[in-house]
Amino acid sequence: MKTLIITVSIFALSAVVGAIVVGVNVFDGVVVEKPYETGLEWDRIQNEQADSGALNDKGLHAVFDINPKPVRAMSELVFSMYLEESGRPVTDADITLDLTMPGMFMGINRPVLKHVKDGRYEGKGVIPACPHGGKQWKAEVNIERGGKVETASYTFEVNQ
Numbered sequence: 001m002k003t004l005i006i007t008v009s010i011f012a013l014s015a016v017v018g019a020i021v022v023g024v025n026v027f028d029g030v031v032v033e034k035p036y037e038t039g040l041e042w043d044r045i046q047n048e049q050a051d052s053g054a055l056n057d058k059g060l061h062a063v064f065d066i067n068p069k070p071v072r073a074m075s076e077l078v079f080s081m082y083l084e085e086s087g088r089p090v091t092d093a094d095i096t097l098d099l100t101m102p103g104m105f106m107g108i109n110r111p112v113l114k115h116v117k118d119g120r121y122e123g124k125g126v127i128p129a130c131p132h133g134g135k136q137w138k139a140e141v142n143i144e145r146g147g148k149v150e151t152a153s154y155t156f157e158v159n160q
C-alpha cells in the first residue's frame with residue numbers, strides 16, 4: 001500500500017467540492033440514496049461560502065496520516081495531522097475527523113485529534129468492516145481556529 005501521507009495547502013472549498021465529486025464517482029455499486037446527508041453537505045458548503053474570504057489566503061499547510069499501515073478495519077488506528085502556517089507549527093487548533101464511505105452510510109465516526117507537540121495532533125479510532133467489501137474511505141478533517149473552520153478531505157483504502 002502506498003503511503004497515506006498527503007500534503008496539501010488547504011483550499012477548503014475546492015477540497016470539499018472535490019470530495020463530493022469523488023463521492024459521486026467512486027460509487028461502489030450499492031444503491032443508497034442519501035438526500036439528507038447530501039442536503040447537509042450542501043448546507044455546510046453554503047455556510048462556508050457565506051463566511052469565506054479568509055478561507056484561502058492564509059498559507060495553512062496540513063499533513064494527514066494514519067498508522068499502522070496497511071490500514072485495517074476493526075483495529076485501533078492512530079490518526080495524525082501536522083499543521084503549520086507560514087512555516088510555523090499551529091498548536092491551538094481543534095481538529096475533528098469525519099470518517100465516511102462515499103455512497104454508503106457506515107455510522108457516524110468522528111475521532112477527535114488532540115494537540116500532542118509542535119503542531120502535531122493525534123487521535124485514536126476504529127474503522128468498521130464494510131459489509132459490502134468496500135475499501136475506499138474518506139477522512140474529512142475539520143480544523144477549527146478562532147471560530148473559523150477549515151476543511152480538508154483525504155481518501156484512503158482500508159483492508160478488511
Ligand SMILES: [Cu+2]
Nearest residue numbers: 101104130134
Ligand atoms: Cu461500507
